[in-house]
Amino acid sequence: MNKQQTIEQAIAQIPDGASIMVGGFGSPGTPFALIDELLKQGQKHLTLIKNDANEMGIGISKLIENGQVDKLVSTHIGLNRRVIELMNEGVLEVEFHPQGIFAEKIRTAGAGSFGFLSDIGLESEITKPEDLLDWKGARYKVEMALGADFALIHAAQADTFGNLVYQGSAINFSPLMAMAANQVIVETAHCRAPGELEPACIHTPSAFVSSLVVLPALTNDYGIMEHHVRH
Amino acid sequence: MSDINRIISRAAREIQPGNIVNLGIGLPTQVIHHLPEDMDVLIHTENGVLGAWKQAQPEQMDPFLIDSAGAYIATRPGSAFFDSAVSFAMIRRGKLDLTMIGAFEVDQQGNLANWKIPGKFSPGIGGAMELAQKTPRIVVLTTHCDKKGAPKVLKHCRLPLTAAACISRIITEKAVIDVTPEGLVVREKLEPISNEALQAITEAELIFPPELEAS
Numbered sequence: 503m504n505k506q507q508t509i510e511q512a513i514a515q516i517p518d519g520a521s522i523m524v525g526g527f528g529s530p531g532t533p534f535a536l537i538d539e540l541l542k543q544g545q546k547h548l549t550l551i552k553n554d555a556n557e558m559g560i561g562i563s564k565l566i567e568n569g570q571v572d573k574l575v576s577t578h579i580g581l582n583r584r585v586i587e588l589m590n591e592g593v594l595e596v597e598f599h600p601q602g603i604f605a606e607k608i609r610t611a612g613a614g615s616f617g618f619l620s621d622i623g624l625e626s627e628i629t630k631p632e633d634l635l636d637w638k639g640a641r642y643k644v645e646m647a648l649g650a651d652f653a654l655i656h657a658a659q660a661d662t663f664g665n666l667v668y669q670g671s672a673i674n675f676s677p678l679m680a681m682a683a684n685q686v687i688v689e690t691a692h693c694r695a696p697g698e699l700e701p702a703c704i705h706t707p708s709a710f711v712s713s714l715v716v717l718p719a720l721t722n723d724y725g726i727m728e729h730h731v732r733h
Numbered sequence: 734m735s736d737i738n739r740i741i742s743r744a745a746r747e748i749q750p751g752n753i754v755n756l757g758i759g760l761p762t763q764v765i766h767h768l769p770e771d772m773d774v775l776i777h778t779e780n781g782v783l784g785a786w787k788q789a790q791p792e793q794m795d796p797f798l799i800d801s802a803g804a805y806i807a808t809r810p811g812s813a814f815f816d817s818a819v820s821f822a823m824i825r826r827g828k829l830d831l832t833m834i835g836a837f838e839v840d841q842q843g844n845l846a847n848w849k850i851p852g853k854f855s856p857g858i859g860g861a862m863e864l865a866q867k868t869p870r871i872v873v874l875t876t877h878c879d880k881k882g883a884p885k886v887l888k889h890c891r892l893p894l895t896a897a898a899c900i901s902r903i904i905t906e907k908a909v910i911d912v913t914p915e916g917l918v919v920r921e922k923l924e925p926i927s928n929e930a931l932q933a934i935t936e937a938e939l940i941f942p943p944e945l946e947a948s
Binding site: 528531576580586600673674724 | 779788805815821867893895
């Protein structure tokens, strides 16, 4: 039941061409250490699935800037001018979804289902005619589940079995992605022995976790970003 | 008072005690600074916080706690953190009372365009489409005209819509305007301006009720 691996072992499982979900809304929840190891190992032709593109020079933006990413599935990349440029230049393919639909598509895959019916943006340009379903007098959009080969997740605390606890606004997409990906690689700086986490307070049960990387400490990437502090 | 301050301070009066409110990125985010410290209100942020409050003091900032615009926030007693599926379930189930949101264009049918300018600006949809479509009351905060002086309150939006017929009220530095079945009704003027002058900078047809003249 012990899921602990070195960061090198854990990330080496990812092949070229893999689809990878990455937790985080902005910085909170972004697994910076796992991403940096992926940058170091250099896997290519990746499809990344993340709410946003982080900001220039940090998180998944490094992978995109380094040419390792063919496609990004996302909801909003407004805080990353460089990634917007790469999208506009046609270097990076970007697929956008409304944020809650993105979450629900991932949740649906994580629940072992294949899709759901929505009424968001039915009349808008994000809906193609072939996605519409008329059923018993009402019109819906068919939203298919969104899974992935891997998920990279940051947990505030874990135990060696891979039970996970998140904190603050760093929860965001992590528990959903941890259920939706085939292999789930988790990093934490606070690893406990089994039994030390309160069972009723666990966000992601260990069954969903494949690999656990214990970080010696959190780097500056996880700290306060000075330019987001309004003076 | 600057144009922006006039919009924000008037917008703060839209929030009623007991409301659950989402404040969109841009002008709406700033409305929180005009709310009394003890106000009975819950601020929702898309990234999974109910009970968000003003920016945290530097010594209390938590790098794992931001609002959806990236600011390090404080929370109030009774707040909750949750995942993004829950956050948007809250939105789509209509549990929010009010969303304040920015706009590129609005029109007299209450249509909202704020997510894309084809060929120029397309950073993604974010939470705007679900907030606009599913919050019972949408109040748009916008300057009356764009930076080049062109009207933003139109007969028909020309940009791709975020959501159709979703807007209840529009607050600009000039006026408070309600979307009604009869059309756009001017409820208040926020600076001294004649009806003719206000109509001249508005593409949509404005309705000026008699009580406005009296006030």
